Amino acid sequence: MNLKITSVLIANRGEIARRIIRSCRDMGIRTVAVYSDADTGSPHVKEADSAIRLSGTAPTDTYLRGDLLVAAARKAGADAVHPGYGFLSENADFARQCEDAGLVFVGPTSTTIELMGDKLRSKALMSEIGVPVLQGFDLTALTAEEIADRATQIGFPLLVKASAGGGGRGMRIVNEPAEVADAVASAKREALSAFGDETVFLERYLVNPRHIEVQVFADEHGNVVSLFERECSIQRRHQKIIEESPSTAVDDLLRKRLGEAAVATTRAADYRGAGTVEFVLADDGSFYFLEMNTRLQVEHAVTEAVTGLDLVRLQLRVAQGEALPPEALNPSMTGHAIEVRVYAEDPTKGFLPTSGTVEHFRVPERAGLRVDSGIETGFAISTHYDPMLAKFISYAPVREEAAALLAIALRETQLDGVTTNIGLLASILEDNDFLAGYTTTSFLDDHRELVANSSFVTDGVLARRALAAALITQVQTRDSAVAQQTIPSGWRNNPSSWGVHTSTQTCVYALGDREVRVAYAVGPSTAKATIDGADLGELRVFELTASTADLEMNGVRGLYEFVRGGNRVYIHDRFGSTAFDEVERFPAPDARGSRGSLVAPMPGSVQRVLVEVGSVVTRGEPLLILEAMKMEHTVTSPVDGVVAEVLVANGDQVEAGAALVVMQQEQIS
Incomplete structure (x- = not known):
């Protein structure tokens, strides 16, 4: 017998939550969002008809808590739950919790999820019905020696794979026997963090399929x-x-x-x-x-x-x-x-x-x-x-x-x-x-x-964007001046010949490890400029505002748009964008850490510190493991040397750029 769903709790976040809201709204179904403390300002919260807070930020405290999600659905009066993808979308226990609570789970039954979510059982079923499968072995309850034996049976390369979930989490390619143990341990940790289930298995790996x-x-x-x-x-x-x-x-x-x-x-x-x-x-x-x-x-x-x-x-x-x-x-x-x-x-x-x-x-x-x-x-x-x-x-x-x-x-x-x-x-x-x-x-x-080369731009494109950034910055500086605002900013929209130029202005930007120096002088309708001392040739300025520049350089005209975020400026044109960091005239002393410091490449939590003070390491050797966005990242030593300081411990939360380990480079005998 058909039933009518009137209200759906969306047990997810981000773009998929917004996607579900869109179809529900078209069908006249009310929506209930859930959100963690980190998602208080998320668009999906504002777009749903109502929303319920899940106290905390970590997935294990919020979006992976089936009991809290079911309680939220009951509190909001929802009669169905849509899990989206990721989180608990393929969790049989969560589907069963919804079923037991009298909620419609928008998906297969808990029994089906349990069967197909167990990749080993599902592969066995496929073999029975004649669908071809790759050879694989469950690693549950196996000793290290038995795992090594199963790996040898499959052959290399092989894949360590999480039995629950998907999306690339809990997967490792193994190319030789010595890598098996670490790959299994790492895949288990990542699978547990992402899906709440550390079960992994070995599978034959096809190269280049x-x-x-x-x-x-x-x-x-x-x-x-x-x-x-x-x-x-x-x-x-x-x-x-x-x-x-x-x-x-x-x-x-x-x-x-x-x-x-x-x-x-x-x-x-x-x-x-x-x-x-x-x-x-x-x-x-x-x-x-x-x-x-x-x-x-x-x-x-x-x-x-x-x-x-x-x-x-x-x-x-x-x-x-x-x-x-x-x-x-x-x-x-x-x-x-x-x-x-x-x-x-x-x-x-x-x-x-x-x-x-x-x-x-x-x-x-x-x-x-x-x-x-x-x-x-x-x-x-x-x-x-x-x-x-x-x-x-x-x-x-x-x-x-x-x-x-x-x-x-x-x-x-x-x-x-x-x-x-x-x-x-x-x-x-x-x-x-x-x-x-x-x-x-x-x-x-x-x-x-x-x-x-994904962030590479040609010198010509870079020059035009840097000049646009410098000119727009000058307009913004003049517009924000508290005195002498009537003094021209250096450019006026009056058609004329070159005439007399203003004094040369200079802006310096950082682009990664590169420094870009822009020197320019602007007349009534034309300009002269150099980038790192190189003449940019014939220039014309058609329009200049506090957010856009219409420039022509050597006969090529383009519209550039400007966005500021602190000391970083973004220049957009029809071919992409470049982010420039403004270099201060009087920078503060360097506070990036002492010589030899290795810093966090991104914010995250320290999962495992693998070395201690005095450890002798070689270039490329793992020092510690960070976790961010549900994935593990290994920080390795860039040199042969000795660990002089370990500045973090297991479980620490670190920001991008935080010093982790101090290395002393030495000749290792």
Whole structure:
């Protein structure tokens, strides 16, 4: 019998919470948000009809507390819970808590989640029904010697993988026997932190495959359907950053075979709702079952784009006991869709997570572009949660147009205050190999130059942006002056010849380790300038305000927009942006720490200190392990030497730039 859902508690945060709110509002369903102390100002809290605070900041105290979420649903009078993805979305105990409380869990039953969430049991079931799987072994209760033996049986390289959850958490590639023990221990810690379950297993690792997944849907009336495949091969740390549909590697015959295997998997699991069956695809066309995600996927938007279906709406309808509608039972796929995930991270520093306050956030409005975000201007990026900030999705009749639309939109996006991977994503979309469809899980390893140069700009572009920053800064300085405001700022919008220029002005900016010195003199309508002593040639200034500059340099004209965040200024044009740090005329003494100090590359918590004072270490040897945004990061020694000081202990919270260990470089005999 069908039931009517009137109010949904969203047991999640960020962009997925906002996405669920959107469909609920279209269906006339009230929404209840939950939020941690770190998310007090989050957009999803303001957009929901009501919200309930979860005291604390850590996921284990808030979004991973099923009892608190159920209590919040009861308090708000909700009759259903939507788990989104991540956190408890694939936790059978949480689904059971909802069921026991009389709440509709928008997803499969707790029994199904338990079966498919246990990747070892699900692989065994797939073998029984004839779906190909990769060889693997459960490590539960095995000794170190037994684990080493199982690894040898599988062969190298192999994968240590968390049995619960997904999203690349709790996964480690192991290339040789000596790495097994550390990889297992590290994967267990990360899995426990992200999913509350430290169970891991070993699995054969295919080198250079494609990652293909199939979106499935099932209802309580026996209907099961495949909504076609998504290509998710471009990844970092086993976590997807670009997804698309359809896949360039899948023809009609392979699509049929993948769909049949996915539907068989779904039926065997006695499934209900939205799910995704993931496969790895080898060069010879053979494919192997990886896992079934018993939830909505981050990349569901590309399926929505090519099918025209609202998957969240379908989830809610199926949860109410309805049968899948005709448009879902007889789906068609048209055009091409690509999604990219924008993360708070620095690709040039090993994809280290970053944090900060969003000083400014603006995305272009273009036909065929969709942006699902969890942030807004002024939002503080916390170190406690996944670093994904937004998803950009493009749709066009053909793949090349979808890629071009998305690349341009990314370069025109203004996201200031935190380092992101936007430049890398745009570079991938413009890369010839990507455009040719040569996408595998080793794409970033094979294109390291894209990662290394993701923040690179040519000297000409840098010069124009630096000059724009200097000129706009001068206008702001003049506008904020408390005396002699009538004195011209150095430029006036009067058409004339060069005439007499004002005295030369100089601004100095830091760009990473580089110092950029801008010297300029501005006349009535033209200007002269140098960057690091190099003449910039013929310049014209068409318009100059406290936030924009319309400049022409050597015949190239462009509009530059300015955003300030403290002593950092951001200059945007149609091709991207650059962040400059203003160098003070009279800087304070350097307080970055004593000579030899190793500092935290990002804010986080110290999980394990691996050395002590007096330890003799070699270059590259691990010193300690930090955890930030639910992932572990190993800090290694940059030199051969001796540990002179250890400034932190297990469990300490540290800010970016905090001194951790002081090394004394010595000749080791």
